[in-house]
Amino acid sequence: MTDSAEELIQREERGAVVMLTLNRPTSLNSLTPELIDGLKAHVEAAEKSDHTRVIVITGAGRGFCAGQDLALVGGDSATPVNASLIRSYLDDHYLPLARLLHQGQCLVIAAVNGVAAGAGFSLALAADIRIAAPEAQFIQAFARIGLVPDAGGSYFLSRIIGPARACEMSLRATPVPAGEALALGIVSEVVPREGLIDRAWELAGELARGPLSLQYIKELFLEAGKADFETQLAKESVLQEKAALSWDFHEGVQAFLEKRPAAFQQR
Numbered sequence: 537m538t539d540s541a542e543e544l545i546q547r548e549e550r551g552a553v554v555m556l557t558l559n560r561p562t563s564l565n566s567l568t569p570e571l572i573d574g575l576k577a578h579v580e581a582a583e584k585s586d587h588t589r590v591i592v593i594t595g596a597g598r599g600f601c602a603g604q605d606l607a608l609v610g611g612d613s614a615t616p617v618n619a620s621l622i623r624s625y626l627d628d629h630y631l632p633l634a635r636l637l638h639q640g641q642c643l644v645i646a647a648v649n650g651v652a653a654g655a656g657f658s659l660a661l662a663a664d665i666r667i668a669a670p671e672a673q674f675i676q677a678f679a680r681i682g683l684v685p686d687a688g689g690s691y692f693l694s695r696i697i698g699p700a701r702a703c704e705m706s707l708r709a710t711p712v713p714a715g716e717a718l719a720l721g722i723v724s725e726v727v728p729r730e731g732l733i734d735r736a737w738e739l740a741g742e743l744a745r746g747p748l749s750l751q752y753i754k755e756l757f758l759e760a761g762k763a764d765f766e767t768q769l770a771k772e773s774v775l776q777e778k779a780a781l782s783w784d785f786h787e788g789v790q791a792f793l794e795k796r797p798a799a800f801q802q803r
């Protein structure tokens with residue numbers, strides 16, 4: 537396949553949900569600057585849109601994302617890789633994408649269809665919810681090539697599974713299969729491969745129909761792992777006041793009292 541910008545990421549939109557499929561299947565959707573920036577452009581567009589609420593990220597073929605395209609990193613054996621270039625590459629490409637996914641208003645689901653390795657694992661970890669096919673495996677592959685976790689890979693993983701297990705996973709770089717990832721809390725569901733995308737649409741649709749407060753909930757948990765108790769109490773109060781001002785809060789209470797399902801309008 538070619539790597540034209542149009543084909544690198546497939547986009548499908550259904551109502552308030554956008555599904556973005558990484559499309560370099562022959563290298564398990566390994567990441568090039570064009571792929572990272574293309575994904576970021578799609579996420580930015582979703583953030584700017586007045587109707588997109590949920591983004592699903594998945595991969596074409598048998599892999600989710602095998603991390604950095606190593607063919608672009610390795611030179612000839614006599615020439616060491618320029619470390620400062622790697623630093624600026626991270627700063628210019630990976631980090632803006634990680635920030636946008638983690639801190640943006642859209643809710644993000646990673647539908648992990650196959651292996652997620654290195655920065656591909658970090659990408660999945662930046663999502664708010666991960667579901668996976670039984671074939672998926674998660675590898676903190678960085679140490680295999682003499683690197684450290686990046687693109688948020690240490691931050692997210694230690695918050696999800698605890699620093700000790702995250703450190704061990706990163707030191708040993710052994711694959712964690714989907715079932716173990718479920719037990720560890722890395723993914724919230726394991727779904728048969730053939731049903732994974734349907735399940736992702738369903739879950740995304742459920743979130744998209746939810747109240748406006750879902751975006752405040754995402755914001756609340758941005759800091760929850762590191763804020764002290766008083767700071768988090770204050771943040772809850774501020775966001776609760778905002779949520780209470782929403783039409784959806786009124787609708788939620790009315791629906792309860794009238795014993796009917798709520799019809800939220802995300803306002």
Ligand code: T3D
Nearest residue numbers: 562563564566602603604605606607609622653654655677
């Ligand atoms: O700028 C910087 O570099 C800093 C940023 C670093 C961020 C990172 O992500 S570092 C980590 C990079 N990723 C890896 O180290 C993972 C490399 N891949 C693998 O270890 C294995 O491919 C997997 C464990 C992910 C899957 O193994 P398997 O046996 O299922 O598949 P395979 O046969 O190894 O791969 C299939 C094809 O994809 C193969 O190509 P071929 O032989 O069919 O032509 C393989 O070379 C290619 N491929 C897989 N991963 C990458 C890749 N090509 C380029 N880059 C890859 N990361």
